[in-house]
């Protein structure tokens with residue numbers, strides 16, 4: 005016996021075929037794929053079924069329902085989290101013995117557990133990537149009114165984003181949405197995060213995977229600083245004289261650079277002093293522009309990178325063709341003359357190693373690197389060939405944590 009509640013996804017009635025009347029641990033092994041995951045309390049297994057990959061977690065019904073609500077809301081709010089598929093409740097064995105519920109999420113493609121990402125935290129680049137990704141995640145959640153209550157290295161997944169990282173929430177059984185988080189609630193959530201994250205880093209240290217030069221507490225301090233700076237930039241009120249409105253403009257531009265859009269803000273003038281306060285901020289400034297121009301869906305940093313490439317191609321076209329092109333035309337031409345042909349040169353068996361946008365970002369990097377090395381402009385297509393031969397072929401596939409798609 006089982007009751008499935010499925011969410012807004014393309015209908016997946018075949019999930020009913022699964023052996024729900026057995027404890028998850030006893031499901032036949034051949035149904036499952038082995039994927040890396042963080043350490044966890046509950047039984048968590050990854051399943052390939054009907055062409056899709058799922059993560060299944062068995063837990064008490066009350067918690068499963070709470071997590072269902074939270075993931076659903078995170079998705080509605082556009083916050084970065086694993087995608088909810090549904091829950092299975094009212095389970096019982098053939099003998100009538102009741103079983104716990106199962107939360108079903110979609111396996112987050114190309115996601116990396118922190119153990120895969122941070123092979124060397126003594127590398128300042130890696131450390132900053134981690135700090136930035138976590139700070140942005142926590143700030144976004146808090147601005148959205150989400151009290152996480154269980155931020156830890158095991159409950160975050162990372163994805164690559166044009167040389168940076170992007171963090172996603174997994175595990176929300178202790179979380180709660182509020183209308184608005186008070187400063188006290190934010191501080192409480194940050195305290196939980198600090199303790200858990202420090203714990204995770206000390207564990208890595210004990211395993212000899214963290215250089216002795218790294219003091220976990222310093223990493224956490226840096227994270228808290230980054231969080232505060234970002235949170236203030238996104239929310240704090242600022243007062244400037246009317247004669248200095250340029251400062252407000254500069255702050256809006258700085259937020260755009262960080263990838264945030266100020267959808268709504270207040271301006272109030274009183275006796276020559278202007279008070280400015282962002283009220284609704286959303287991430288995805290570059291992402292939305294890129295999607296509008298080209299239809300390509302990418303992460304924020306990738307989108308920023310691709311837009312730059314698109315605009316410099318547009319500038320080059322304008323120069324060679326003697327007239328400036330409208331942005332929409334530029335977008336279309338870049339898409340058909342650079343993006344598609346560039347990616348199509350990648351042999352099919354290597355194409356899936358990274359997401360397309362990340363792959364193209366690497367092509368651009370490689371192109372830049374080759375041109376620097378030779379001291380002359382190298383064409384994109386020549387760079388693609390060299391990239392395939394020298395880099396991609398050797399790179400361990402980040403997707404081969406999944407068996408190949410049929």
Ligand SMILES: Nc1ncnc2c1ncn2[C@@H]1O[C@H](COP(=O)(O)OP(=O)(O)O)[C@@H](O)[C@H]1O
Nearest residue numbers: 041042044045046059086109110111112158175
């Ligand atoms: N949808 C998913 N995609 C990828 N990995 C996942 C997904 N859901 C869970 N995981 C992995 O499984 C681990 C355990 O899941 P989690 O929800 O944290 O369970 P627990 O409540 O037992 O800690 C996570 O640390 C994560 O690495």
Ligand SMILES: [Mg+2]
Nearest residue numbers: 044158159175
């Ligand atoms: Mg967990």
